[in-house]
Amino acid sequence: MSILSRILRPSRAVSTGAVAMCALSLAACDAVKGKLYPEAVDRGWQSDSTLLAASPAVLMRVVRGKEGTRAVPLATIDGKGVRTLSLTPRGWRALDVQLLYEGRRFVPYRGSEPLGAIVSRRGMWEGATLDSLPRCSQMLPAAAVAVPDGVELLTSGSKALPVRANGLATGELDRVLSVVSLLVAPSAGVPMSKMSRYRRTVQVVGTGATASPTIVVTYSDPQELPEGALRMAERPRQLVLVLDKGAYGYRPSLTLADVSAAGLTPRRRFLGALDTDGDGRAELFFGLGESIERGELATFSYRFRGDAWIADWEYLRTRCLG
Numbered sequence: 001m002s003i004l005s006r007i008l009r010p011s012r013a014v015s016t017g018a019v020a021m022c023a024l025s026l027a028a029c030d031a032v033k034g035k036l037y038p039e040a041v042d043r044g045w046q047s048d049s050t051l052l053a054a055s056p057a058v059l060m061r062v063v064r065g066k067e068g069t070r071a072v073p074l075a076t077i078d079g080k081g082v083r084t085l086s087l088t089p090r091g092w093r094a095l096d097v098q099l100l101y102e103g104r105r106f107v108p109y110r111g112s113e114p115l116g117a118i119v120s121r122r123g124m125w126e127g128a129t130l131d132s133l134p135r136c137s138q139m140l141p142a143a144a145v146a147v148p149d150g151v152e153l154l155t156s157g158s159k160a161l162p163v164r165a166n167g168l169a170t171g172e173l174d175r176v177l178s179v180v181s182l183l184v185a186p187s188a189g190v191p192m193s194k195m196s197r198y199r200r201t202v203q204v205v206g207t208g209a210t211a212s213p214t215i216v217v218t219y220s221d222p223q224e225l226p227e228g229a230l231r232m233a234e235r236p237r238q239l240v241l242v243l244d245k246g247a248y249g250y251r252p253s254l255t256l257a258d259v260s261a262a263g264l265t266p267r268r269r270f271l272g273a274l275d276t277d278g279d280g281r282a283e284l285f286f287g288l289g290e291s292i293e294r295g296e297l298a299t300f301s302y303r304f305r306g307d308a309w310i311a312d313w314e315y316l317r318t319r320c321l322g
Contacts, residue, residue: 048091051076052098058085058156059276060106061287062147063296063319067131070142071106071120071154072297073099074315077276082283082301082313092141092321096123100143105158108151112205112273112282114160115148136320140297152271153285162275164206164282166213173215176250177202180217180241188255189236190219197221198239205273207282209253209304212245214284216270238267242284242302242309254284254302254309266292271299284309294318 056076063070073095075082087095100123108115124130124141133139147154155161186192198219207214219239242254258265267289273282284302288295298316302309 042088042090044088045090048087048094051087052091052094055098058099059274060154060156061271061297061299062108062145062152062154063142065296069145069147070131071100071145071147072140072142072319073156074297074299075313077155079277079279081277084313084315084317089138092138093125096125096141099156100124100141101126104143104156106143106145106154106156107158107160108147109153109155109161109272109274110148110150111203112164112166112207114163115151117158118145118147118154120145131319133320136322138320138322140317140319140321142319152287153274155274162278162280164208164213164273164275165211166204166206168204168213168215173202173204176215176243177217179250180243184241184243184252185217185219185239188239188241188252189257190239191235194235197223203270205282207244207273207284207304208275208280209282209309210245212250214253214273215243215250216284217241217243218270220267240268240270240286244304244307246307253304253307256286266295268300276301283312 056078058073059075059077059082060071060073063072073085075084085095100120102120102122104120104123105117106120107117120143122130122144124139124143130144131139131142145154181195182192185195190198198221201218201220203216204213205216217240219236219241221237223237236257238258240254240256241252243250244253256268258267268286269289271285271287273284275282277283281304286300286302288298290296292298297318299314300311301313303312
């Protein structure tokens with residue numbers, strides 16, 4: 001029997017109170033030892049290094065600002081889907097060395113189409129720190145890049161994600177948009193009498209959700225109101241309609257609008273469609289409006305299930321980690 005066992009094991013000659021006092025004293029000694037001789041294993045770095053050793057594919061957002069264009073890593077992508085990157089400060093620096101330094105190759109996507117690979121011009125801590133924010137002691141790393149117009153998403157490496165069929169006859173697209181303007185948009189809150197106020201953008205992307213491509217139609221009222229302002233009427237400033245082809249033609253499979261009795265919700269913008277988990281169906285990615293302060297990294301993905309798009313993953317962090 002060890003000395004410690006003898007101390008903690010009550011005997012007829014030792015009171016319960018005495019045993020408790022001894023236990024407290026030992027616990028205090030252990031606490032002091034823990035501070036003087038901290039655990040040798042850095043479990044945070046151990047987890048980070050295991051992740052980085054696997055060289056996972058990484059999803060990045062393109063951020064454009066006064067200082068230039070940046071590629072900011074958000075998440076890993078594999079057969080399990082999109083998973084947010086959460087690293088220690090040491091882990092972020094290691095990721096910068098492994099992924100973002102000069103010459104590293106990324107694949108840019110416009111809509112769902114991969115373009116020619118681009119290369120990093122420099123990493124976050126390659127020499128002087130690339131970026132800084134007021135009152136921010138720890139930032140997400142980023143690479144300085146130059147990307148083609150219309151590109152919002154990048155993946156690491158030079159191998160593109162699978163591409164889905166994207167062809168749609170001009171005549172069919174015109175018919176679909178006519179129905180959307182006459183029936184779908186008014187039923188979702190955009191009255192015909194106000195239709196001329198809205199700017200309409202249309203993007204056709206291959207998703208694999210059905211045998212035909214997916215159509216993303218965005219109606220935006222150019223009137224600028226503060227985010228969160230009370231609305232004067234139940235008419236959306238923005239309406240996003242996603243349409244997929246069913247047995248009887250194209251129909252809405254996702255509707256995003258800022259209609260709310262409580263106030264205005266942030267506008268969304270379509271970023272692209274990428275099959276990040278390789279299951280044969282791309283996910284739809286949306287961000288927030290470009291004018292929303294510190295919302296440049298906010299990202300929302302939707303997955304096709306049954307006959308509709310459902311929320312799958314979201315990223316709501318800013319570049320400042322602390």
